Amino acid sequence: MRLSNIVTYEIIAQETPNVIRNCKNCKQSTEHYCSDKFRVNANQKIVDIWLIYKCIHCEGTWNYPILSRVHVNRIDPIQHQKFMNNDKETIWHHAFQMKKLRKLCDAVNRDISYVVRKESPESASNEVTIRICCKYDVGLRIDKLLAEILGISRSKVNAMAKAEIFLLPPAVTMKDKVSDELLITVRGNWVEK
Numbered sequence: 372m373r374l375s376n377i378v379t380y381e382i383i384a385q386e387t388p389n390v391i392r393n394c395k396n397c398k399q400s401t402e403h404y405c406s407d408k409f410r411v412n413a414n415q416k417i418v419d420i421w422l423i424y425k426c427i428h429c430e431g432t433w434n435y436p437i438l439s440r441v442h443v444n445r446i447d448p449i450q451h452q453k454f455m456n457n458d459k460e461t462i463w464h465h466a467f468q469m470k471k472l473r474k475l476c477d478a479v480n481r482d483i484s485y486v487v488r489k490e491s492p493e494s495a496s497n498e499v500t501i502r503i504c505c506k507y508d509v510g511l512r513i514d515k516l517l518a519e520i521l522g523i524s525r526s527k528v529n530a531m532a533k534a535e536i537f538l539l540p541p542a543v544t545m546k547d548k549v550s551d552e553l554l555i556t557v558r559g560n561w562v563e564k
């Protein structure tokens with residue numbers, strides 16, 4: 372078996388997604404942004420934790436439930452400290468729980484900004500495997516990302532896909548969203564932008 376050169380691209384989200392839901396003040400469905408702050412409420416030994424979102428029009432708040440009525444002894448002390456300190460990693464972890472947010476809101480606006488960072492030196496080979504490193508669920512389509520990485524149009528990417536230049540894992544198509552550790556092999560003469 373011949374191993375192809377692996378080039379890793381990391382997709383780095385620059386912001387958390389806004390959610391769309393009813394605002395009590397605006398009396399309609401509006402976009403809310405993550406305030407990057409938890410609200411921790413302890414009553415006796417029972418703890419509630421929310422992540423605070425704010426309406427982009429009126430700053431009205433929505434509390435996104437993270438922990439509901441949990442006994443303090445059942446919360447890992449380090450985790451508890453992270454909630455108290457508004458730890459960014461913890462906030463982002465919850466702000467990207469798309470399934471949970473979709474259930475609680477009308478919709479999640481996934482049109483967030485991101486940067487793509489290449490992690491290995493350029494290689495000269497007629498077969499290269501692109502490795503995607505994507506910590507958060509950014510909802511980016513594979514064909515869109517490939518167009519960006521290769522510096523070509525999306526229609527050209529789709530034409531190359533038809534010509535079977537890209538090798539994707541089984542059951543993954545060009546229209547699917549990128550996932551962490553996704554491997555895409557590019558056959559033939561690969562000209563990078």
Ligand SMILES: [Zn+2]
Nearest residue numbers: 394397426429
């Ligand atoms: Zn509002």
